[in-house]
Amino acid sequence: ASAQATATGGAGSVQGSAQALASSRSTGAGAGSDALATAAGKSGSAVTQSVASHGGVTVTTDARADVAGTAVAATAAQLGGTPLALGSVQGFQAVSYATGTPDAAAGASPLLGAGTQGASYSGTGVLTYETQAGFAFDTGTDSALKLGTFGSTGFGTGLTLLELTVSNNGTELFSRSFTSLADAQLFFSDGSFSLGTLAAGHQDLLLTAGFTFAGAGGLAFDYGFAVTAVPEPGTWLLLLGGLALLAARQHRQRETAGKA
Structure with a gap:
C-alpha cells in the first residue's frame, strides 16, 4: 500500500500555507493507505492519492481541491476489511474512499468494490473539485459489469454541476451530468445500472x-x-441482492458516522 499528498498554498491577502500527510496500514485481510492534504491561500491546491494492492486487485483513489481560502483533500484505499464510510462531506473539500474485494479477480466474488466520493464548498465564488476511484484487475472470461448507487448526503444549494463518468481502459462506459443537488441525490438513491x-x-x-x-x-x-x-437474466436477481446488502451496510455506516 502507498499514499501521497501534496499541497500548495498561494500567497495573497491570505498567507499561503500547506500541510500533507500520508500513511499505509494493514486491514487484516489485505492492505490500506490514507492521505490528507490541507492548503490555504488565494491559489494552489490540495491533492491526494492512495493505492492498495492485494490478491490481484489494485484500488487507487484520488482527490483534488483548488484553494480559495482553505482546501482539504482526503483519500483512502484498501483491499479487504470493513468498507469505508464517509458520513458527511463537511470538513473536506474533496474526498474519495474505496474498498476492493481481493478475490474478485479470481471470480470468487461478484462484488468488485465499493466506495464514497464527495465534495463541499463554503465560499461565494466558483470552484471545481475532482475525485476518482480506480479498480485494476484481470478477468479470464467475458464479464458483465454493474454499477450500484447506495444513497447520498448533501447540504446547501451551491452545487451547480456534477459530471459523473465511468471508463474502462480509457474508454467511456457511462456518463451523467446533474445541475442541482436534488437531481444528483435522486440518481444516487439506490439504483442499479448495467x-x-x-x-x-x-x-x-x-x-x-x-x-x-x-x-x-x-x-x-x-x-x-x-x-x-x-x-x-435470472442470475441478475442474485447479484442485485448482494448489492442491496452492501447498500444497507453503507447506509448504517453513514448514519453512525454522521452521529459521531
Whole structure:
C-alpha cells in the first residue's frame, strides 16, 4: 500500500500555507493507505492519492481541491476489511474512499468494490473539485459489469454541476451530468445500472466525479461495482441482492458516522 499528498498554498491577502500527510496500514485481510492534504491561500491546491494492492486487485483513489481560502483533500484505499464510510462531506473539500474485494479477480466474488466520493464548498465564488476511484484487475472470461448507487448526503444549494463518468481502459462506459443537488441525490438513491460486457483480459475501471460549486453546498455519494461471468437474466436477481446488502451496510455506516 502507498499514499501521497501534496499541497500548495498561494500567497495573497491570505498567507499561503500547506500541510500533507500520508500513511499505509494493514486491514487484516489485505492492505490500506490514507492521505490528507490541507492548503490555504488565494491559489494552489490540495491533492491526494492512495493505492492498495492485494490478491490481484489494485484500488487507487484520488482527490483534488483548488484553494480559495482553505482546501482539504482526503483519500483512502484498501483491499479487504470493513468498507469505508464517509458520513458527511463537511470538513473536506474533496474526498474519495474505496474498498476492493481481493478475490474478485479470481471470480470468487461478484462484488468488485465499493466506495464514497464527495465534495463541499463554503465560499461565494466558483470552484471545481475532482475525485476518482480506480479498480485494476484481470478477468479470464467475458464479464458483465454493474454499477450500484447506495444513497447520498448533501447540504446547501451551491452545487451547480456534477459530471459523473465511468471508463474502462480509457474508454467511456457511462456518463451523467446533474445541475442541482436534488437531481444528483435522486440518481444516487439506490439504483442499479448495467455498464455492458468486459472482454476477458486486463481491466482498468475508473469512476470520476467533477463538482462545480457557485456557493455553499456539498454532496457525497456511495457506490459499488459488481463484475461476474455474463449471466442468464435470472442470475441478475442474485447479484442485485448482494448489492442491496452492501447498500444497507453503507447506509448504517453513514448514519453512525454522521452521529459521531
